[in-house]
Amino acid sequence: MRASYLKSLVALVLLATLSSVQSASASQPVSGISTTAYNEGTDTAAAFYNPLVVSNVNLTLPQASFDTLNNNPGTTVYQRASVRITTADGQVTTLADIGVRIKGQATRTNLYGKAPLKLKFDAFVTGQKFMGLTRMTLNSMVQDPSFVHEDSAYRLYRAMGVIAPRTTYSWLTLNNADFGLYANVESVDQQMLKRWMTPAHLYSSNCYLADITPSQSGCYDTNYGDTNRSDLNAAIATSALDGAAWWTEINKVADMTAVINLMATDLYTSNWDGYTDVVQNNYYLAFDTAGKFRIIPWGQDGAFPMDPSAQLDFLGRGPAFRNFGNQQRSVILRKCVAYAPCTALLVRAQVQAKIKAAQLDMPGFKNKIAAVINTAYISHETRANSDVWSATYWQNWLDTFFGMRTTALSNFLLTRAPEAPDLTVTGKPTLGSALQANAISWDFTSTLQYQWLRDGSPISTAQTALYTITNDDLSHNISVRVSALKPSFTSAVTTSVAQLVSNPQATAAAIKGSAIVGGQLTATPAVNDSIQVQYRWYRAGKLISGATNSTYTPSTTDYLKAITVTTTVTQSGFAANTTTSAPVTILAGTIASPTVAIAGSNVMAQTLLINATIPTGARATYQWLNDGVVIVGGTRTSYVLKATDVSHSISARVTLSKSAFNTLVLTTNAVTIVAGTQVKQPTVSISGITTLAKTVTGIVGSWDSGVKLSYQWLRDGVVISNSVSKTYKLTAADVGHSITFKVTSTKPGFTSVTTSSLPSALITN
Numbered sequence: 001m002r003a004s005y006l007k008s009l010v011a012l013v014l015l016a017t018l019s020s021v022q023s024a025s026a027s028q029p030v031s032g033i034s035t036t037a038y039n040e041g042t043d044t045a046a047a048f049y050n051p052l053v054v055s056n057v058n059l060t061l062p063q064a065s066f067d068t069l070n071n072n073p074g075t076t077v078y079q080r081a082s083v084r085i086t087t088a089d090g091q092v093t094t095l096a097d098i099g100v101r102i103k104g105q106a107t108r109t110n111l112y113g114k115a116p117l118k119l120k121f122d123a124f125v126t127g128q129k130f131m132g133l134t135r136m137t138l139n140s141m142v143q144d145p146s147f148v149h150e151d152s153a154y155r156l157y158r159a160m161g162v163i164a165p166r167t168t169y170s171w172l173t174l175n176n177a178d179f180g181l182y183a184n185v186e187s188v189d190q191q192m193l194k195r196w197m198t199p200a201h202l203y204s205s206n207c208y209l210a211d212i213t214p215s216q217s218g219c220y221d222t223n224y225g226d227t228n229r230s231d232l233n234a235a236i237a238t239s240a241l242d243g244a245a246w247w248t249e250i251n252k253v254a255d256m257t258a259v260i261n262l263m264a265t266d267l268y269t270s271n272w273d274g275y276t277d278v279v280q281n282n283y284y285l286a287f288d289t290a291g292k293f294r295i296i297p298w299g300q301d302g303a304f305p306m307d308p309s310a311q312l313d314f315l316g317r318g319p320a321f322r323n324f325g326n327q328q329r330s331v332i333l334r335k336c337v338a339y340a341p342c343t344a345l346l347v348r349a350q351v352q353a354k355i356k357a358a359q360l361d362m363p364g365f366k367n368k369i370a371a372v373i374n375t376a377y378i379s380h381e382t383r384a385n386s387d388v389w390s391a392t393y394w395q396n397w398l399d400t401f402f403g404m405r406t407t408a409l410s411n412f413l414l415t416r417a418p419e420a421p422d423l424t425v426t427g428k429p430t431l432g433s434a435l436q437a438n439a440i441s442w443d444f445t446s447t448l449q450y451q452w453l454r455d456g457s458p459i460s461t462a463q464t465a466l467y468t469i470t471n472d473d474l475s476h477n478i479s480v481r482v483s484a485l486k487p488s489f490t491s492a493v494t495t496s497v498a499q500l501v502s503n504p505q506a507t508a509a510a511i512k513g514s515a516i517v518g519g520q521l522t523a524t525p526a527v528n529d530s531i532q533v534q535y536r537w538y539r540a541g542k543l544i545s546g547a548t549n550s551t552y553t554p555s556t557t558d559y560l561k562a563i564t565v566t567t568t569v570t571q572s573g574f575a576a577n578t579t580t581s582a583p584v585t586i587l588a589g590t591i592a593s594p595t596v597a598i599a600g601s602n603v604m605a606q607t608l609l610i611n612a613t614i615p616t617g618a619r620a621t622y623q624w625l626n627d628g629v630v631i632v633g634g635t636r637t638s639y640v641l642k643a644t645d646v647s648h649s650i651s652a653r654v655t656l657s658k659s660a661f662n663t664l665v666l667t668t669n670a671v672t673i674v675a676g677t678q679v680k681q682p683t684v685s686i687s688g689i690t691t692l693a694k695t696v697t698g699i700v701g702s703w704d705s706g707v708k709l710s711y712q713w714l715r716d717g718v719v720i721s722n723s724v725s726k727t728y729k730l731t732a733a734d735v736g737h738s739i740t741f742k743v744t745s746t747k748p749g750f751t752s753v754t755t756s757s758l759p760s761a762l763i764t765n
Contacts (some may be wrong), residue, residue: 004292025697028229040158040166041195042130042687049166051151052372055087055140057170057182059100059117060084066175070111073102085130093130099123107142107301110511114180117172118187135187137165138172138182142384143301146364146394147373150183151270153300153363159356160261163286163296164194165424169373178283178630180384181377188296190224190285197294199227201287202231204298212279213239216624229321231287237489239331246335247342253333258294260342263333264349268357268405270312273302277312278320280738283735289402301651303399306394309407312413314350315343332354348442351458363399370395418484420492421448429475429499431572437465446484449491453479456498468529472503482744506531508579513551516588517660521552523565523581532570538580539563553738558586559660562681591618591664596654597669603641604676604749610637610652618658618749625651625667643749645673656705676750680704685744692765695729714740715755732764 039050048055065079078099085093099120102108119136122128129433130136141147150167157164165186172179174222186192202224207760210219212235220232235253238246250256266276269279275283275295282299287577289386305311310321315337316329328334337340370392378526379388414461419441427435439448452462454476477498483491485751513521527533527550537547540561544552554563562583596612615618625636627648631639641650649670656664682701698711713723720728728739738759745753 008342012593014206021428022032023398023494025144030534043191043195045186046166047759048087048131049168049184050088051155051167051169054171054372054377055088055183056084057119057136057172057184058084058085058086058176059119059172059174061100061175065100066111069100069102069115072117073108073110076101076557077390078118078120080124082121095121095125095128095130097124098128103137103142107140111174114140128511132191134188135189137185137187138170138382139183139185139299141183141301144183144394145390146304146397147181147183147378147391148369148395148398149303150185151369152362152366153303154267154297155360156353156357156362157262157754159267160353160652161264162258162262162265163294165296165298170216170379171377178382179379180381180646181417182375187222187624188286188298193224193286197284197286197288199224200289200291201229201231201285203285203287205212205275205281205283205285205764209278210283211239212236212285213331215282223284225287231291231293232285234291235285235293242335243339247339250332250335253292255288255292255294256342256345257293259343260349261331261352262295262297262328263336264346265353267312267314267316268304268350268353269300269303270310270405271297271300271303271314272305272310273299274530276330277316278324278329280328288664289756304398306397306401306541314347314409322502344419347413348410348616351413351442351444354409354464355400362402364399366395379433399432410445413443414486414592415611417489418445418446418492419443419488420494421446421482421484423480423482423494423496425480425496425499429469429478429501430530431471431501431503432528434466434468434529435478435499437467437480437482439465439494441484446486446492449483449485451481451483453481453495453498474503474573476501494587502572503530503573504572506533506577508566511563511581511584514692515554515563515584516587517554517556517559519554520582521554521563521565523550523552523567525567525569526550530572534653535565537563539567554586554589556589556660559588561586566656589658589661591615591656591658591661593664593666594656596652596666596668598650598671602671602673604646604652606641606675606676608639608641608650608652608671610654612654612666614656615658618656618661618664621655623653623655625653641673641749646749647674648673677703678707678745678747678750678753681745681753681755684741684755686739686741686757686760690730690739690760691764692730692732692735692763695727696739696741698726698728698743700726700743703745703746704750707745710744710746712742713742714742717759729753730763735765736762 012554013015038052039046054186056109061081065081070078078101081098081100083098101118102115103118104116107116115659117138122134146282153162154167154212168182168184180609192547193202203220203225205219206221207219207377210216217236220579223596237251238253241249243592263276266274268636271277273281274297282421283292284296284298286296287293291589298382315332317391332496374391376387378391394735421439422443425435426437426438427433434730437450441448449464452459452467454473477500479496481493481496483493485491485523496604510524513519523535527529535548537544537552539558552691563586564581564583566578592615594613598608600608610622622635622637623632623637626645649672651670652668654666680703682703684701685699686696687699690696711724711726714736740759742754742756
């Protein structure tokens with residue numbers, strides 16, 4: 001009874017303590033920078049994961065859930081809760097009956113501390129999601145006084161092609177108590193994996209020293225996929241091999257480019273608490289349907305350490321930070337650095353990590369985050385480091401860290417022999433041409449030196465990447481030797497394939513191009529460093545005055561004439577050579593096509609106009625068309641619409657002609673013609689005495705000209721047969737009834753109009 005009483009009392013005290021803290025959701029609203037530069041992906045959740053914004057996550061736990069989590073923080077069973085999430089753009093989502101549990105290893109605590117949490121939206125309601133997500137991971141950052149390490153590290157991993165979660169920030173309240181700023185990290189699950197691969201299995205490391213070896217096979221929980229662990233077992237089996245045999249087999253079960261990039265980024269960021277170093281912790285193994293795995297980093301508190309003893313060697317050498325475990329680095333790193341081809345790829349990947357960090361401007365990225373979270377959020381922390389000065393100090397450490405790691409990497413590379421650069425040569429090996437050496441060395445500590453060779457012997461002063469072939473090279477083999485140099489090491493050399501230098505005689509005169517009036521003709525051969533050419537153009541065998549360039553534009557004078565060009569070539573090693581091209585006959589040119597269109601109202605009796613800019617020198621004729629059929633007499637730029645055009649499509653054809661040019665025929669867009677509206681619609685009335693046997697007259701008023709009027713008398717609104725004139729003699733049938741006079745006006749091309757008089761008084765005897 002006493003133990004039960006104390007347990008309940010502790011829970012009540014904790015709940016009271018939490019409830020007494022002012023809610024941060026009101027005092028710390030969602031905020032951030034309006035940007036999409038840091039949103040990655042095309043899925044629905046991409047808009048949420050932006051490290052430069054802060055959302056609000058407001059959790060409500062019933063007493064039973066609160067007690068369970070607080071009294072047993074280590075439980076992996078999700079407890080019932082509800083959540084209200086307010087995104088940075090102010091959108092509010094409320095989800096009832098979600099699952100919540102506490103997460104972490106060293107950071108795991110009860111609800112009295114700043115507990116890291118996992119949210120599972122569909123734990124109790126099938127299909128329930130937030131922005132397409134079924135899970136949310138909230139890291140408390142109690143081991144990251146900078147508050148920016150996870151964002152920064154994960155961003156670099158992703159830039160290196162490593163599967164790594166996206167991040168954002170959330171301000172958490174629980175039962176209206178302020179829990180503070182959390183890193184909201186994308187959960188590693190099927191949804192996340194499908195953005196990167198076709199997943200078959202996902203295994204999480206559930207213990208320290210979780211390595212891909214037989215003795216540690218029990219350290220992996222299956223998070224996704226069936227219970228068949230044959231892919232994991234095949235990966236573990238490679239740990240028994242070494243050297244070339246290991247390299248062959250590991251490439252069958254792993255995407256080694258991705259794995260090497262992961263290890264390189266681990267080493268460059270000195271992530272001593274990840275897979276690569278001795279802890280072998282905080283990571284997932286994701287296998288695709290081909291049976292190949294990739295390693296996913298998880299938890300980046302250990303990245304960018306300030307302690308010099310935690311800053312990792314680039315080949316995993318030296319004592320372990322804090323003398324952790326058995327001092328052995330991960331099995332894949334050990335195998336890789338023991339096999340030269342893998343080591344070379346690992347070192348290259350670390351250089352690439354350095355390049356990516358510079359391209360991403362990691363210190364600048366950190367500053368942008370700090371501008372959002374420091375004053376507005378960190379200064380309001382009550383459960384973790386709330387000292388903004390301390391946070392800024394640790395954040396600014398990244399400015400030093402990346403420069404320091406670049407220096408360390410440079411010093412490391414200087415201890416390794418240079419590698420021969422990749423080399424290609426572009427250009428033609430002909431006299432007067434230039435050859436370009438394109439040498440690339442990934443090792444930025446190497447210096448490249450060029451030497452051009454003639455028949456294998458150095459050419460004095462030819463020690464740059466560009467070389468122009470001279471007369472001395474004719475009939476000799478030219479190559480280039482590029483050396484990668486480092487102090488205290490023998491240079492690594494790459495020599496290009498030798499190319500025989502020739503001096504082919506320039507071709508005879510020829511003409512290419514468009515042989516039409518207004519086109520452009522080009523004469524060959526062209527001038528280059530070893531060829532000088534004089535050009536003379538002829539029309540029907542007669543010299544064209546001033547036509548001495550390599551190009552010529554035919555005019556109307558050249559229409560149907562034969563054009564030739566004579567070239568006189570002066571070329572080293574050959575006598576001057578004069579040749580004349582075969583003639584080309586100049587054909588009619590093409591008139592530049594203007595835009596033609598119809599303007600004006602498409603209503604009966606209105607005027608349509610043709611809009612067209614006529615090219616200089618061209619003559620235009622016009623033809624209006626009704627449903628594509630010629631309208632007789634419609635040959636002007638304007639056209640007055642007729643009754644026969646109503647409900648038909650009217651277009652215009654513009655024909656352009658010009659001497660020595662092909663006729664150009666253009667047709668405008670078509671417009672459908674609608675009926676006109678009669679303007680005059682007078683009031684109709686009845687004149688006369690409305691008694692039996694009297695004759696009444698309809699007063700029709702004044703209508704538009706050209707209309708045809710028809711009449712109809714009605715008795716109580718019903719048509720009176722054969723009463724279609726302007727007058728009507730009243731009959732016995734009309735007595736006791738009223739009569740009405742109706743007029744209908746029709747006009748070709750216009751809408752008919754019908755109007756009626758007011759009913760008469762009742763007809764009397």
